[in-house]
Structure formats: structure tokens, C-alpha cells
Amino acid sequence: MYFMGRAHEFGLGVPKDRAEAIQWYQKSAASGFTPAAERLKKLE
Numbered sequence: 001m002y003f004m005g006r007a008h009e010f011g012l013g014v015p016k017d018r019a020e021a022i023q024w025y026q027k028s029a030a031s032g033f034t035p036a037a038e039r040l041k042k043l044e
Helices: 002-010 018-030 034-043
Strands: none
Touching: 002 018, 002 034, 018 034
């Protein structure tokens, strides 16, 4: 989920989509993955 967020945040193999990146980071952070929570802080 975290890497899907990064893919959408930076346009890696998919179109850049900030809102989609945030959704993936939120899912990842909810599962307890700290780096995703850190990315969310920077995007929100």
C-alpha cells in the first residue's frame, strides 16, 4: 500500500495523483506502517 502511494505521488508507472497517493498512504498508515504516516504529514 505504501509503494502504491509513492507510485501515485511521484508518477512512477501511473499518472501523478496526489489524492490517490493520500488514500494509499492512509491505508498503509492504518495498518501501522510508520513511513506512510510520515509521508501523510508532508502531503496534508
